[in-house]
Amino acid sequence: MIMTAESMKEAIVDRLETTLGIPFDQATERDIYVALSTLVKEQVSKNWTRTTQTYKKQQERQVYYFSMEFLLGRLIENNLLNLGLLDVCNEALQELDFVPEEIYSQEHDAGLGNGGLGRLAACFLDSLASLELPGHGCGIRYKYGLFRQRFVNGHQVELPDYWLKEDYAWETRRGEQAVEVRFGGTVEMNDNDGKLTFHHKDYETVLAVPYDVPIVGYQNKTVNTLRLWSAESSSDDFNFFGSDRTDYYNYLEYKRSIEQISEFLYPDDSHFEGKVLRLKQQYFLVAAGLKSILRSYKKKLGLPLSSLPEKIKIQINDTHPSLVVPELMRILLDEEGLTWEEAWEITRKTVAYTNHTTLSEALETWPTEMVRDLLPRIFMIIDEINERFCKGLWFDHPELRDQIPELAIIAYDTIRMAHLAIVGSFSVNGVAKIHTDILKKKEMKMFYSLYPQKFNNKTNGITHRRWLLHANPELSAAISEAIGDKWIEHPKNLIGLLRYVDDKSFQEKIDSVKRYNKQQFAKIIRDQTGIIVDDHSIFDVHIKRLHGYKRQLLNIFHIIYLYNTLRENPSLDITPRTFIFGAKAAPGYHFAKQVIKLIISVADMINSDPLIKNKIKVVFMENYSVSLAEKIIPAADVSEQISTASKEASGTGNMKLMMNGALTLGTLDGANIEIKDMVGKENSFIFGLSADEVLHYYNHGGYVARDIYNTDDRIRTVMDQLINGFFGSDEMEFKDIYYNILSNNDEYFVLKDFDSYEEAQELVDQTYRNRSKWMQMSITNIAHSGKFSSDRTISEYAAEIWGLRSTTV
Ligand SMILES: *Cc1c(COP(=O)(O)O)cnc(C)c1O
Numbered sequence: 023m024i025m026t027a028e029s030m031k032e033a034i035v036d037r038l039e040t041t042l043g044i045p046f047d048q049a050t051e052r053d054i055y056v057a058l059s060t061l062v063k064e065q066v067s068k069n070w071t072r073t074t075q076t077y078k079k080q081q082e083r084q085v086y087y088f089s090m091e092f093l094l095g096r097l098i099e100n101n102l103l104n105l106g107l108l109d110v111c112n113e114a115l116q117e118l119d120f121v122p123e124e125i126y127s128q129e130h131d132a133g134l135g136n137g138g139l140g141r142l143a144a145c146f147l148d149s150l151a152s153l154e155l156p157g158h159g160c161g162i163r164y165k166y167g168l169f170r171q172r173f174v175n176g177h178q179v180e181l182p183d184y185w186l187k188e189d190y191a192w193e194t195r196r197g198e199q200a201v202e203v204r205f206g207g208t209v210e211m212n213d214n215d216g217k218l219t220f221h222h223k224d225y226e227t228v229l230a231v232p233y234d235v236p237i238v239g240y241q242n243k244t245v246n247t248l249r250l251w252s253a254e255s256s257s258d259d260f261n262f263f264g265s266d267r268t269d270y271y272n273y274l275e276y277k278r279s280i281e282q283i284s285e286f287l288y289p290d291d292s293h294f295e296g297k298v299l300r301l302k303q304q305y306f307l308v309a310a311g312l313k314s315i316l317r318s319y320k321k322k323l324g325l326p327l328s329s330l331p332e333k334i335k336i337q338i339n340d341t342h343p344s345l346v347v348p349e350l351m352r353i354l355l356d357e358e359g360l361t362w363e364e365a366w367e368i369t370r371k372t373v374a375y376t377n378h379t380t381l382s383e384a385l386e387t388w389p390t391e392m393v394r395d396l397l398p399r400i401f402m403i404i405d406e407i408n409e410r411f412c413k414g415l416w417f418d419h420p421e422l423r424d425q426i427p428e429l430a431i432i433a434y435d436t437i438r439m440a441h442l443a444i445v446g447s448f449s450v451n452g453v454a455k456i457h458t459d460i461l462k463k464k465e466m467k468m469f470y471s472l473y474p475q476k477f478n479n480k481t482n483g484i485t486h487r488r489w490l491l492h493a494n495p496e497l498s499a500a501i502s503e504a505i506g507d508k509w510i511e512h513p514k515n516l517i518g519l520l521r522y523v524d525d526k527s528f529q530e531k532i533d534s535v536k537r538y539n540k541q542q543f544a545k546i547i548r549d550q551t552g553i554i555v556d557d558h559s560i561f562d563v564h565i566k567r568l569h570g571y572k573r574q575l576l577n578i579f580h581i582i583y584l585y586n587t588l589r590e591n592p593s594l595d596i597t598p599r600t601f602i603f604g605a606k607a608a609p610g611y612h613f614a615k616q617v618i619k620l621i622i623s624v625a626d627m628i629n630s631d632p633l634i635k636n637k638i639k640v641v642f643m644e645n646y647s648v649s650l651a652e653k654i655i656p657a658a659d660v661s662e663q664i665s666t667a668s669k670e671a672s673g674t675g676n677m678k679l680m681m682n683g684a685l686t687l688g689t690l691d692g693a694n695i696e697i698k699d700m701v702g703k704e705n706s707f708i709f710g711l712s713a714d715e716v717l718h719y720y721n722h723g724g725y726v727a728r729d730i731y732n733t734d735d736r737i738r739t740v741m742d743q744l745i746n747g748f749f750g751s752d753e754m755e756f757k758d759i760y761y762n763i764l765s766n767n768d769e770y771f772v773l774k775d776f777d778s779y780e781e782a783q784e785l786v787d788q789t790y791r792n793r794s795k796w797m798q799m800s801i802t803n804i805a806h807s808g809k810f811s812s813d814r815t816i817s818e819y820a821a822e823i824w825g826l827r828s829t830t831v
Contacts, residue, residue: 024065024107030114037061046118052188054120055098055128058111059191062101063236070236070245073831077156078322083332085157085824087147088311088346089339090304091140091287092161092248093168094132095488095648097192097235103492104152104238130185131649133167134250136291137567138482138674139378141648142453142812143339145674148485149816151239151246154828157816160311162303163193163233163250166286171606171645176622180289180609193233193250200231201317202256203309205302209398220356222399228280229256230310240487240510243831251310253283290608292384292569298392305397308345316353327358331371335824338447340378341386341439347373347446348403356399362406374449374823376480377440378671380457380465381571386439393437404442408432411445422468429468444469444476449823451480454672454693456713464717480819481693482672483812486513489678490807494656496535497682501804504528513808520805529797536659536683536800543657547602547641553629555639559598560790562687563679564662565646565654568605568614571669575759576772576779577601577662578621581640582740583780585628592633597787600639604646604654616759618642623749651675655682659796660707660786663688664779666770668713670694681807683800687782689775693810700806705799707789709782710775719771727768736780737773 037057038044102108115122150157169180207225235248255277354365394401408431431441452458458479462470505518522528540557607614625640661679670692688694689710719725744756820826
């Protein structure tokens with residue numbers, strides 16, 4: 023085991039010269055990274071094997087977290103940190119005359135996710151291993167992760183993210199554990215003495231090959247597994263090779279079509295796209311994952327299948343993997359010969375479902391025909407589940423007879439995946455209190471009345487190890503200096519900081535850490551954009567996917583208003599501010615891309631206007647990602663969480679920023695509400711319509727955006743600037759934004775909330791002038807952030823949904 027900087031240095035040099043064949047004095051940063059990461063992986067391997075063996079022997083319950091996305095970011099620092107080797111390694115690299123960050127950044131972010139949902143899955147894996155819980159991830163090894171974003175003339179351009187170009191240090195290919203997944207074909211039904219059997223034939227076989235990534239617990243011996251599946255053609259497909267030359271070309275085409283399945287991640291996290299390839303990906307994940315779970319269950323335990331729910335729980339991250347329900351049924355019925363009742367009992371006790379959104383455009387509804395063609399047997403099973411469910415409603419709930427079409431799993435030639443997931447699971451959870459309440463009271467009201475015991479809340483969380491301990495070592499050190507380092511194991515201990523809220527020297531310490539982080543990030547801004555920002559200004563941060571409901575538009579409208587005000591009165595006394603954006607728009611989301619273009623146009627204009635005298639700057643950082651987030655968040659003063667109330671299920675960016683001492687400027691939406699409840703209204707900047715008010719307007723009308731346009735001069739000026747050529751030569755460039763608001767009546771209430779947002783922003787400006795007050799608020803936020811550690815979230819899942827016990831390796 024490596025323990026000291028000295029032995030780390032020796033090991034790196036030795037690895038370079040013996041294994042890689044590179045003399046140390048010729049080693050590039052990439053070479054050092056390769057030596058280091060393979061070294062770390064070896065350190066992990068023994069405990070990885072031991073963990074797997076322990077779970078095998080113990081026969082304790084295990085959880086599998088099925089998710090189409092795992093937004094891991096880089097693992098090198100995280101693994102070093104959890105192994106207790108990060109400081110040692112930093113020292114070793116420095117002594118070798120390398121800058122540690124330059125070495126670590128050789129690792130390509132594993133960007134196998136769009137945003138919050140995929141990042142949540144990654145935080146959960148970290149917490150599972152750190153809490154010594156037997157829980158694993160199951161996902162897809164996309165060849166291309168989320169696109170890389172570039173700005174060209176202010177427009178977003180998407181570039182492929184070929185993250186596997188160089189070997190991925192952390193994965194292990196397990197070819198011997200590959201499984202087959204079947205698509206297409208037909209189903210033959212036979213009657214064997216009254217018992218129906220189903221024979222699937224003429225299908226196409228896809229080989230699913232697992233690549234395992236170790237998930238290292240924090241300073242314990244647990245190393246769980248993230249299993250990512252890759253699609254390959256089975257090489258023994260000899261029936262293609264006839265005498266005809268075209269057979270070979272057909273074969274190559276066939277091979278390509280199969281590898282296509284794990285080729286890329288769909289880059290949209292809020293619009294359902296009914297593409298058959300996406301459906302293939304979903305079934306591929308589910309079928310491969312279940313097959314490997316059942317194989318090891320049967321091999322090691324020798325238990326009857328009826329005990330499956332005792333030993334295994336499957337959590338599905340949104341409805342994307344909800345085909346686990348019919349696929350598990352298929353295995354139990356067709357391969358294991360169980361009766362429908364037996365199979366249904368097992369399935370329903372095994373699967374649990376997490377809902378992530380109430381946005382109707384995000385709901386998954388697959389055309390029946392598509393499912394029937396691609397997955398004929400699965401379709402039959404869904405159809406049967408639906409028949410039995412509807413029959414049950416008819417007989418057992420006569421009061422709901424009129425509602426059957428609304429509740430059905432299949433209706434109007436589409437399959438409603440959320441309904442399938444609710445009916446086929448034992449737990450349905452939302453991801454923040456308000457979100458779960460909306461599910462119960464509105465979105466899933468009737469299902470709630472049917473199955474009240476299934477519904478529960480699990481407010482999201484983030485791993486404080488990555489987002490505080492690793493991302494902000496200076497703040498972490500200052501915290502430990504004040505309250506000791508027990509908070510690292512028990513993040514709720516951060517509450518001890520409340521004793522230091524009024525302590526001037528602690529305030530100054532936290533202030534100087536924030537200043538330092540801002541200076542560091544100002545350098546990154548300068549290097550990447552050429553923009554010089556004032557590190558004494560307020561760093562006002564709006565980072566998340568670009569979407570109408572997240573209202574980057576409200577932010578930029580306010581900035582334009584501020585700019586207009588300053589142009590009229592250049593000597594206006596405002597607190598200097600740097601507005602920082604980071605966001606990717608889905609490639610096909612025209613409106614979102616226009617908003618990016620608008621923000622960049624405004625930024626160009628303001629940043630180069632001498633009248634503004636550097637009082638405000640606007641920066642849009644390219645390619646928002648986990649690694650970039652880790653640099654922005656420690657430098658943030660203000661956390662923009664300004665979604666249209668009721669639309670953001672939880673948010674997790676809000677938690678990361680709070681934990682790093684940023685103050686929330688937000689609506690009463692998602693977990694913002696729980697943040698506000700913890701820190702108090704006086705330690706946050708809350709504004710805008712409530713969820714109830716928004717929902718009331720949606721249901722009963724009464725809001726007319728044009729009235730606000732007509733009566734509020736500030737807003738009319740800003741809106742008109744969109745179409746009068748103010749931001750450049752093309753007058754019509756932003757017309758779609760203009761008309762989206764006025765003709766579609768501003769579906770996200772941007773104009774409606776403008777006034778109260780402006781007021782809140784004014785309060786931010788005033789409050790920041792009193793540094794001591796600001797630091798009190800900031801420290802209060804950090805103190806309460808322990809609740810939002812994903813350790814808390816995962817403990818709740820383990821206790822209340824999974825019944826999972828920790829296992830010390
Ligand atoms: C945390 C995170 C998100 C989610 O941010 P929200 O503000 O909750 O939408 C998205 N992308 C990345 C890279 C993240 O780290």
